[in-house]
Structures are given as structure tokens and as C-alpha cells.
Amino acid sequence: MAGFLDALKSRCEVVQLDNGRDFRRLGDKADSVPRWLDLEDSAFEQLWEAESDHPATPRELVVYGRRLPVPHTKGSAARFDFERLCETALGPADYITLASSFETFYVDKVPVLLLKHKNEARRLINLIDALCEYQDLR
Numbered sequence: 465m466a467g468f469l470d471a472l473k474s475r476c477e478v479v480q481l482d483n484g485r486d487f488r489r490l491g492d493k494a495d496s497v498p499r500w501l502d503l504e505d506s507a508f509e510q511l512w513e514a515e516s517d518h519p520a521t522p523r524e525l526v527v528y529g530r531r532l533p534v535p536h537t538k539g540s541a542a543r544f545d546f547e548r549l550c551e552t553a554l555g556p557a558d559y560i561t562l563a564s565s566f567e568t569f570y571v572d573k574v575p576v577l578l579l580k581h582k583n584e585a586r587r588l589i590n591l592i593d594a595l596c597e598y599q600d601l602r
Contacts, residue, residue, distance in 0.1 A: 541568040550587040559594035
């Protein structure tokens with residue numbers, strides 16, 4: 465494998481994408497670190513309810529002339545079910561628009577992704593990429 469990687473590096477331009485911050489290793493050291501909760505964890509609902517004093521309302525964004533419904537918003541926070549966010553025909557432009565419009569995302573009902581869910585996994589990766597990119601710009 466090492467020989468293959470050396471040959472690949474000699475024939476291709478290598479671009480370093482690491483921004484120096486690995487959110488997985490920060491643990492609870494910073495409030496801006498994404499939080500991952502188990503299905504049984506009641507903190508998800510508690511965090512959403514504490515997000516703002518205002519009630520959750522739907523909102524609609526426009527991406528290249530298309531309407532992108534956001535089912536639940538509270539101030540700068542948005543809440544989605546995984547199905548609506550990653551099992552529908554959304555792409556990078558949609559995720560970039562979402563990431564630039566909201567600071568906090570709550571994604572509920574995320575399933576275990578198997579090989580047969582590669583489209584959904586790709587969309588989730590695109591979403592996370594957009595969120596990380598905009599996190600660095602803030």
C-alpha cells in the first residue's frame with residue numbers, strides 16, 4: 465500500500481484539507497463542539513427546547529429558485545429528521561445554503577448507515593462538510 469501511495473503522490477497534486485482542528489477529539493472542552501446523543505438520551509429534546517424562548521416555526525429558504533423547507537427553526541437553530549435531510553434529493557448547494565443560514569443543527573432519527581445506504585451517507589458527508597466549512601468562517 466505504501467508503494468501505491470508514493471506513486472499516487474508523485475503523479476497527483478496533494479491538497480491538505482486538515483484545518484488543524486479535529487472536533488472528535490475535543491470532547492466536552494468547548495461549547496461549539498458538536499454533540500452526539502444516544503436514542504435514549506432525553507438531552508436532545510431538552511437542548512432543543514432550551515434553544516430559544518420562541519416557539520419553533522417552519523421556514524423556507526430558496527436555493528437556485530427552488531424552495532427548501534426547514535420544518536422547525538428557533539432563531540439561528542434548525543431541526544430536521546434524518547429522512548428529510550438526507551433521504552431526499554438534496555445536494556451540496558442545499559447544504560451550503562442551510563449551513564450559511566443556521567448556526568446550530570439538530571438532526572433526529574439518524575439510522576445506522578449500511579452499504580445499501582450509500583446515497584444517504586454521501587448526503588450526510590456533504591452536509592457535515594458544509595457545516596464544518598461554515599463553522600470555520602464564523
